[in-house]
Amino acid sequence: MSFINTLINGEEGLFKSDSLTPMQKLTLRFVVVGLIYFGFVVIEGMLMRLYEYKPLPFITEPQFFAILTAHPLVGIFGSTYSIVFGAFLFLVPYLMKKPLWSIKLANWTFILVTSGTFIFWFAGFVSHYAPLYTLYWPLPADFTQFSVWGGTFFIAGIALVMVGSAFFVINIFKTIIYTPEGWEQQPSKELLASALGITGFRNLFTKNKKEHLVSLPVAAVARGSVDVALNTAIILFTGVLILVYMVAAILGFDLKSTAIDALLYKNWFWWGLDLIADGLVLIFVAGTWYLLAMMISGKPLFMQNIARAALLVELVVSWTVWSHHLLSDQAQPAILKVLSGEMVTAFELITQGLAFFITLATLWSARPLKMTNPLKFLLGGLLGFALAVPAGIMQADVGLNRILHNTQWVVGPHVHVAILVGLTMTLYSAIYILFPIITNGAKLYSQKLANVHFWCHLIGGIGMGAFMGMAGLRGMLRRSLYTHGEFNIYMLLAAICGTLLLIGFLTFFYNIVMSIGIKGVIGIFTPAKTKTKDLVPALEVI
Amino acid sequence: MVDSKMVLTGQTLAYTLYCIVLILLVVWFSIKVTGKGKGFGVKPVIFYTFVGFLTVLGVSLHLITYNTIPWAEMDLNRSDYTPDKTFVIKVKDHQFIMPSEKLLINVNDKVLFDVQSEDLTYGFGLFRDDNSMMFQMQVVPGHRNDLLWHFDREGVYTIRSTEYSGPKGVFMILKDVVQVVSVNATN
Numbered sequence: 038m039s040f041i042n043t044l045i046n047g048e049e050g051l052f053k054s055d056s057l058t059p060m061q062k063l064t065l066r067f068v069v070v071g072l073i074y075f076g077f078v079v080i081e082g083m084l085m086r087l088y089e090y091k092p093l094p095f096i097t098e099p100q101f102f103a104i105l106t107a108h109p110l111v112g113i114f115g116s117t118y119s120i121v122f123g124a125f126l127f128l129v130p131y132l133m134k135k136p137l138w139s140i141k142l143a144n145w146t147f148i149l150v151t152s153g154t155f156i157f158w159f160a161g162f163v164s165h166y167a168p169l170y171t172l173y174w175p176l177p178a179d180f181t182q183f184s185v186w187g188g189t190f191f192i193a194g195i196a197l198v199m200v201g202s203a204f205f206v207i208n209i210f211k212t213i214i215y216t217p218e219g220w221e222q223q224p225s226k227e228l229l230a231s232a233l234g235i236t237g238f239r240n241l242f243t244k245n246k247k248e249h250l251v252s253l254p255v256a257a258v259a260r261g262s263v264d265v266a267l268n269t270a271i272i273l274f275t276g277v278l279i280l281v282y283m284v285a286a287i288l289g290f291d292l293k294s295t296a297i298d299a300l301l302y303k304n305w306f307w308w309g310l311d312l313i314a315d316g317l318v319l320i321f322v323a324g325t326w327y328l329l330a331m332m333i334s335g336k337p338l339f340m341q342n343i344a345r346a347a348l349l350v351e352l353v354v355s356w357t358v359w360s361h362h363l364l365s366d367q368a369q370p371a372i373l374k375v376l377s378g379e380m381v382t383a384f385e386l387i388t389q390g391l392a393f394f395i396t397l398a399t400l401w402s403a404r405p406l407k408m409t410n411p412l413k414f415l416l417g418g419l420l421g422f423a424l425a426v427p428a429g430i431m432q433a434d435v436g437l438n439r440i441l442h443n444t445q446w447v448v449g450p451h452v453h454v455a456i457l458v459g460l461t462m463t464l465y466s467a468i469y470i471l472f473p474i475i476t477n478g479a480k481l482y483s484q485k486l487a488n489v490h491f492w493c494h495l496i497g498g499i500g501m502g503a504f505m506g507m508a509g510l511r512g513m514l515r516r517s518l519y520t521h522g523e524f525n526i527y528m529l530l531a532a533i534c535g536t537l538l539l540i541g542f543l544t545f546f547y548n549i550v551m552s553i554g555i556k557g558v559i560g561i562f563t564p565a566k567t568k569t570k571d572l573v574p575a576l577e578v579i
Numbered sequence: 580m581v582d583s584k585m586v587l588t589g590q591t592l593a594y595t596l597y598c599i600v601l602i603l604l605v606v607w608f609s610i611k612v613t614g615k616g617k618g619f620g621v622k623p624v625i626f627y628t629f630v631g632f633l634t635v636l637g638v639s640l641h642l643i644t645y646n647t648i649p650w651a652e653m654d655l656n657r658s659d660y661t662p663d664k665t666f667v668i669k670v671k672d673h674q675f676i677m678p679s680e681k682l683l684i685n686v687n688d689k690v691l692f693d694v695q696s697e698d699l700t701y702g703f704g705l706f707r708d709d710n711s712m713m714f715q716m717q718v719v720p721g722h723r724n725d726l727l728w729h730f731d732r733e734g735v736y737t738i739r740s741t742e743y744s745g746p747k748g749v750f751m752i753l754k755d756v757v758q759v760v761s762v763n764a765t766n
Contacts, residue, residue, distance in 0.1 A: 098746045169743055173700040175720070182745040299700060299719045336618075340626060365702075365715060368722035371655045375641075383637030390633040398621040400612055408613045420605045424598060431590065434641055435655060436648030439714050440583045443702060443741050450594070503598075510587050512711035514704075516743035523710050 043482065047554030052479035054553075054560020059140055060127060060572045061475045063147060065561045067123020068468065070151050072546060074115030075461075077158070079539050081108045086532040089518070090525055098518070102167035105516065107158050109170050112456065113313060114198045115154035120464050121321060122146055122205045125258050127475065127572060128328070129212050132255050135220070136570035138211035142204050149201030157194030166191045169516060170310075172275065174302040175294030178282040189283045192276045199273045206266045213251060213259060224250070232259035234349035237342070253338060253345055257324020260352045264316035267356075271309020275302075300368050308359040315385060316355030318455075320348055322422065322463050323392035329415050329466055330396045334403030344395050351388040358382045361433035365442040374435055382433040389426045393419055410487050414466035417495050421458025424499065425451050428506070441509070445524075448515045449505025449531075457498035457538065465494070465545070472552075477574060482551035486544050493541030500534030581649055582732070583713055650714070650728065653689075657727040662691035670718055671697040673747040675738060677756065684759045689729050696720040701748065702741030705757060707734065715741040730759045 042050075057065070081104050087093060088101055096104075126146070130137045137143060160166060164187020168177040177188065213232050214225040230236045231250040240246040251259070278297070285292045327338050338344055360377035363369040396419060406412060428450040432441045441447060469487070473479065481487060508527035513519065550558060567574075645651050653660060664684060669676040684690055694703045696718045703724070704715030713736060718724045735758050740751035 098749065102743075102746050167746065171743075173742070176699055176743075176745060179699065179745065182747065295721065298721060300722050303700075303719065339621060340623070343626075363717075366717045366719060366722075367724045367726060368719060375655070379641045380638070383641065386637040387630065387633045391630065394626060394629050397608060398626070401608075402618045402620050404612045404616055404618040405614060406612050408609070412613075413609075416605060416609055420602065423601050423605075427597060428594065430637065430640065431594065434644050436644040436651035437586070437590065439650060439654065439716075440587060440712050442715060442717075444712065510591055511709075512706055514739075514741055518749045519710075 043551055043554065045554050045556055047557045048480045048482045048552045050554075052476050052553040052557040054557050054563070055566050056477050056574060057561070057565060058567060058569050058571055058574060059565040060130075060137060060570075061477070062561055062565050063140065063143055064123045064127040064471075064475050067119045067126075067147055069558065069561060070147070071116045071119030071123065072549075074111050074119065074154060076542060076546065078108060078112040078116055079535075079542050081111070083532070083535050083539055086528065086535045090528040090532055091522075092518075092520065097165075099165040099167060101518070102169070103161045103165040106167040106169050107161045110195070111154055111158055114150065114195075115158070117318075117456075117460065117464070118150055118198070118202065119147075119154075120468070122150065122202075124464075124467055124471065125321075126205070126208060127471075129209055129255055129258055131572050132252050132328075133213065135212070135217050136572070138208055138215050140570065142208050146201045146204045146208070149197045149204070153194045153197030153199075153201060155194070156197065157191045160187050160190035160194060163187065164191070172279070172306060174297055174299045177279045178286075178292075178294055180286050185283050185286045189280065189287070192279050192283065196273060196276045196280075199269045199276070202265055202269045203273075206262045206269070209258060209262045213255065232256050233263070234260060234345065234352070237345050237349065249345065253341060253348075254324045254328040256345060257320055257327065257348050260348050261317040261320035261324065263352060264312040264320065264355055268309050268312040268317065271305060271312070275306055275309070300366065303363065303366065304359070304369075307362045308356075311359040311362060312355055314452075314455075315358050315382075316352070318460060319355070319385065319389060320351050322418070322460060323348060323351065323389070325463055325467055326392055326396040326415065326419065327399075329411060329463075329470060330399040332470055333406065333409070333412050333415065334400050336399055336403045339395050339398035339402065343391065347388050347391045350384065354381055354384045354388060358385070358433075361438075364433070364435055364438040378433060379435060383430055386426060386430050389422055393423055409469075410481075410484075410491070411466045411470040413491055414462045414469060417491065418459055418461075418463030418466060420495075421454055421460070421462055421498065425455035425459055425502075428454070443514055443516065444509035445505040445513045445515050445527075446509030449502045449509055451502075453505065454499060454502035458495065458502070461498075462494065465490075474573065476553060479553055479557075482548050486548040490541045490545040490548065493537045493544065497534045497537030497539075497541060501531045501538065504528075504531040504534065581647070583650075584707075584711060586648055587711075653727055653729065657691075657725070660689060660727055662727060663688040665691040665693060668692065668694045668703070669697060670694060670701050670703075670740075673699075673740075673744060673751055675740075675751065675753055677753070680756070682757045684730050684757065686733055686759060686761045687729070687731060688759075689727055691725055691727050692716075693723070693725045694718045695724065699744045700742055701744050701751070702739075704739050704741040705736040706739055707736060708755075712741075717742055732759065733761055734759045 085104055088096055126137060126143045164184040166183050166187040214228045216223040228250050236247050282292050331338055357377055358381050360373040361382045364374050364378050431437055432447055504527045508524045513524045666678055666682055701718040702715055703718050705713040714728060716724055716726045735755045738753040738756055740748050
């Protein structure tokens with residue numbers, strides 16, 4: 038097959054977009070959009086990395102901070118939320134062997150997350166609205182520094198993403214509990230209790246133990262979705278509050294920013310925001326590791342009941358750890374710093390450690406395994422979190438936080454290694470394993486390119502985090518600029534590793550486009566030929 | 580007193596060692612899990628030992644740092660200490676408003692920095708000549724932001740805002756304004 042033919046029709050012409058069900062198309066749309074936004078994030082990251090080395094003539098300082106504001110938000114909402122929502126809207130019904138409750142609502146999730154991300158990104162790009170994702174009060178309403186109109190569109194874009202997230206949560210829970218047409222009545226309450234962990238909790242105290250009605254990965258999705266819901270409510274509430282100030286400013290009223298207590302605001306906002314980093318991400322990732330380990334090994338999960346209980350502990354822990362973000366706030370009560378900031382946060386070492394061990398033990402039980410793409414990326418994801426979680430536990434310490442807070446240490450070995458290596462490699466593992474299922478048997482164009490993708494991503498991600506961390510330990514702040522080359526050696530090395538990440542991503546994107554062809558990519562975005570609610574053409578279940 | 584630089588050196592060594600061991604472990608696992616051999620279940624005792632190890636590690640980290648990092652205890656109980664000197668610093672419109680041009684401190688003084696923001700959330704940090712950080716705290720408007728620090732050696736330090744407060748905040752740097760001198764020198 039010629040290069041041009043493969044580029045147009047995909048590897049061996051195996052991918053036929055006309056054969057896709059509406060659910061397959063929707064899932065693929067989420068993934069494609071998520072990957073495009075990941076491309077935005079990688080390019081933005083590289084621009085900032087180069088700027089940290091030497092200011093670029095075509096980027097002004099306000100623009101730099103606008104990029105710094107958009108970068109994590111596009112990464113979390115535009116990329117990660119898209120891929121995760123798409124995957125789970127497919128996987129939950131797939132694992133429960135019933136159709137999704139509402140494809141229409143799922144389509145709205147897709148539209149809102151995609152358009153909302155574009156709106157806030159574009160608003161930041163045009164107006165340089167740059168209060169960062171932390172939105173520390175009263176910075177988002179400081180109209181002496183930022184455009185009120187830019188800010189209004191920015192916050193409105195975030196709000197759209199949140200509405201899409203709320204629709205996702207509704208769809209997930211309705212799918213778990215509803216009775217499809219023509220089916221025997223489903224035990225809704227029992228299903229919900231099983232998904233949320235109430236059944237397992239009751240079993241601890243009764244002799245008459247009830248069986249778990251939903252599988253472990255579905256329980257993980259449900260529990261992570263609780264955090265999505267809580268996080269959505271907090272961000273929406275905060276967004277509306279900021280919008281009130283913006284609308285007032287547009288109408289000519291100057292509302293006093295002192296009406297809102299900055300520390301109280303910081304507490305509630307971090308409580309909600311932390312439900313992403315220390316809640317849904319960890320729970321979704323643990324659930325995905327378990328599912329991948331079972332699919333790769335073909336064996337039941339090691340210590341399944343403990344794993345199930347750990348997911349519930351993780352959920353409760355995620356509601357009580359926010360104070361580790363306020364260890365440098367001297368007005369924050371010491372009891373909150375020690376209990377929430379240090380002690381409860383340390384539980385994440387235990388819950389993530391358990392997930393790490395259980396996944397490895399499950400894989401071990403099936404040795405010898407073939408080093409497939411899903412397995413190698415899963416191992417990369419496990420390594421990423423095993424490196425990043427202890428780095429986070431170290432900075433969540435009253436003593437160490439005094440010299441680590443807001444340095445590149447926080448954002449390097451902890452945030453970037455967790456997201457780029459831990460989370461993203463887990464997502465890549467899921468994409469590689471689901472690829473033949475959601476494409477009805479399309480074939481990967483090149484295994485060599487998949488290997489290049491793996492090594493570039495792994496080395497680039499760990500290397501970038503390491504060099505940022507070294508700069509942080511020598512005092513380099515995040516969210517700041519150094520114009521005299523103070524940390525240039527570390528920024529240069531981090532930029533080289535960032536380039537590896539970019540090469541890895543472009544290799545992966547090219548490999549996927551060559552696998553399904555340009556015709557296939559376009560076909561994903563055209564209406565489905567069939568109106569079936571089935572997930573795959575001939576209903577398959579694992 | 581143990582300096583913050585020494586604490587960071589210890590942390591660097593410990594974390595680097597951990598990373599090397601972990602990477603080697605994953606490499607070993609990758610080779611073994613795909614190599615020749617037969618799969619068998621991991622004994623629960625290994626699992627529970629691992630859980631116990633993580634629990635001890637998680638709790639002991641904070642106990643160790645509390646008892647070895649000198650400023651940790653002092654910070655949590657700073658109201659129990661009487662500072663030798665107090666500096667009230669105001670922050671407004673992306674500027675530090677200092678009580679005097681230079682802040683002079685004697686070696687072995689316990690100094691309270693009381694920083695008050697009149698508009699945005701800022702940061703307040705002291706940095707050495709080589710840009711490494713001595714300490715920092717957040718400066719939240721409408722709240723008390725005070726930090727007690729024991730200066731046990733001579734030095735000259737730069738004040739810098741450690742929290743983002745808009746693009747202008749990048750320039751909130753007061754070079755070499757804190758001077759710690761020996762008592763003899765001040766006499």
